Amino acid sequence: MTANDVVLFAKAIADATRQQIMKLCCCEWISVADITEKMQVSQPTVSHHLAILREAGLVEIRVEGRQTFYTLNQNRIANCCGQLMVKFAPDEVSTEAIKQTLS
Numbered sequence: 001m002t003a004n005d006v007v008l009f010a011k012a013i014a015d016a017t018r019q020q021i022m023k024l025c026c027c028e029w030i031s032v033a034d035i036t037e038k039m040q041v042s043q044p045t046v047s048h049h050l051a052i053l054r055e056a057g058l059v060e061i062r063v064e065g066r067q068t069f070y071t072l073n074q075n076r077i078a079n080c081c082g083q084l085m086v087k088f089a090p091d092e093v094s095t096e097a098i099k100q101t102l103s
Contacts, residue, residue, distance in 0.1 A: 006080060006083050006084065009058070009077075009080035012056035012058055017039075017041070018049045018053055021046065021053065025071050029071045030071070032047060032067075033067070053070075056076075057073060058073055
C-alpha cells in the first residue's frame with residue numbers, strides 16, 4: 001500500500017455523504033437505486049460519491065444486467081486503518097501485530 005492509497009482513503013472517508021453510503025454498503029450488496037432511495041438524494045450525487053469510493057478501493061462492484069451493486073470492501077478499510085495506526089499511533093497498539101496483519 002502506497003502513501004497515495006492512504007491519502008485516497010482519508011479523502012474518501014472524510015465526506016459525510018460517503019460515510020452514509022459506506023454504512024449502507026456494509027455487509028450486503030446494494031444497488032445505486034436503493035442507495036438513492038434510502039438517502040433521498042439524486043442518482044448523480046450517489047454515483048459521484050461511489051466513483052470516489054471505487055477509486056479508493058473501498059467498495060466492490062457486481063454488475064447484473066443493467067444494475068450495478070456495491071458492497072463495502074472491509075479488507076481494504078482494515079488495511080488502510082492499520083496503515084494509519086502504524087504511522088500515527090504506534091504506541092497505542094502492537095505495531096508488530098499490525099504489520100503482520102497487513103502483510
